[in-house]
Amino acid sequence: EAGVAQSPRYKIIEKRQSVAFWCNPISGHATLYWYQQILGQGPKLLIQFQNNGVVDDSQLPKDRFSAERLKGVDSTLKIQPAKLEDSAVYLCASSAAGVWDTGELFFGEGSRLTVL
Amino acid sequence: TQLLEQSPQFLSIQEGENLTVYCNSSSVFSSLQWYRQEPGEGPVLLVTVVTGGEVKKLKRLTFQFGDARKDSSLHITAAQPGDTGLYLCAGPGAYSGAGSYQLTFGKGTKLSVIP
Numbered sequence: 001e002a003g004v005a006q007s008p009r010y011k012i013i014e015k016r017q018s019v020a021f022w023c024n025p026i027s028g029h030a031t032l033y034w035y036q037q038i039l040g041q042g043p044k045l046l047i048q049f050q051n052n053g054v055v056d057d058s059q060l061p062k063d064r065f066s067a068e069r070l071k072g073v074d075s076t077l078k079i080q081p082a083k084l085e086d087s088a089v090y091l092c093a094s095s096a097a098g099v100w101d102t103g104e105l106f107f108g109e110g111s112r113l114t115v116l
Numbered sequence: 117t118q119l120l121e122q123s124p125q126f127l128s129i130q131e132g133e134n135l136t137v138y139c140n141s142s143s144v145f146s147s148l149q150w151y152r153q154e155p156g157e158g159p160v161l162l163v164t165v166v167t168g169g170e171v172k173k174l175k176r177l178t179f180q181f182g183d184a185r186k187d188s189s190l191h192i193t194a195a196q197p198g199d200t201g202l203y204l205c206a207g208p209g210a211y212s213g214a215g216s217y218q219l220t221f222g223k224g225t226k227l228s229v230i231p
Contacts, residue, residue: 004158033219042122042204042221043159056218091158104149105219107158 002026004108006092012114018080021111025073025094031055032069033105034077035091043091049075079113087115119143120205120222128228132194137225139205140187146208148188150179153202153224195229202226 005024013019025032030051035043046065048056052072060067064083069075079086089110095103121140129135139148147166151159163172165181165188172179176199178191192199202224209220 040223042120042206042223044221045218048218093158103219104161104164105159107160109156110158 004092004094004106006108006111008111009109010112012116013082014116015084016081018078019082019113021077021090023075023092023108025092026106029094029096031095031103032075033093034067034075035093037089037091037110046077082115084115087113120207120220122205122222122225124225125223126226128230129195131197131229131231134191134193135195135227136189136191137203137227138187138189139222141207142186144185146185148181149206150188150190151204151206153204159204197229197231200227200229
């Protein structure tokens with residue numbers, strides 16, 4: 001079974017530039033998550049999708065971050081304009097379950113962003 | 117917000133030693149998960165504990181969920197270099213709607229096992 005695919009693996013940009021990350025979840029997984037992991041910290045949820053609808057985006061900085069999941073499969077996360085503090089690994093995860101009690105999250109390898 | 121505090125933050129031990137890492141909260145959790153994250157990779161689920169007092173074993177790893185479901189521990193026996201990684205505990209936090217909860221992570225324990 002193919003895992004969660006993310007691209008690009010690495011991206012270096014200057015502040016105020018824009019960047020987009022792509023995620024392809026495990027086939028059939030209804031729930032998709034984007035997490036931000038700053039060096040030395042645990043992952044922080046940015047946004048959660050159930051199929052193509054947003055379930056939770058309460059921690060997404062909406063003035064600069066946006067995400068979409070067209071057709072309930074692939075997802076993109078965009079940052080525009082980027083700030084220095086956005087330097088982090090952006091992890092995409094998917095889950096077969098919408099209900100917590102049965103939910104194992106499967107993570108991709110992450111996209112490492114460096115903002116100069 | 118339900119916070120998970122992990123300790124120690126860093127741990128460096130020799131191969132063959134035993135160790136225990138902790139995950140604590142002031143809140144009650146319906147369940148807790150433990151993930152291991154290797155450098156350059158995403159976290160991978162090790163175990164989910166659901167019942168207070170539950171003990172689960174995964175080869176040399178022993179996971180325990182506190183009786184009050186506010187804390188959990190991970191004990192590794194005879195650590196190997198392959199155990200090196202970031203150990204994260206995670207639990208359901210705020211209700212997200214549509215029958216699911218935000219999965220909240222602790223900051224993790226970074227373990228280095230020296231050959």
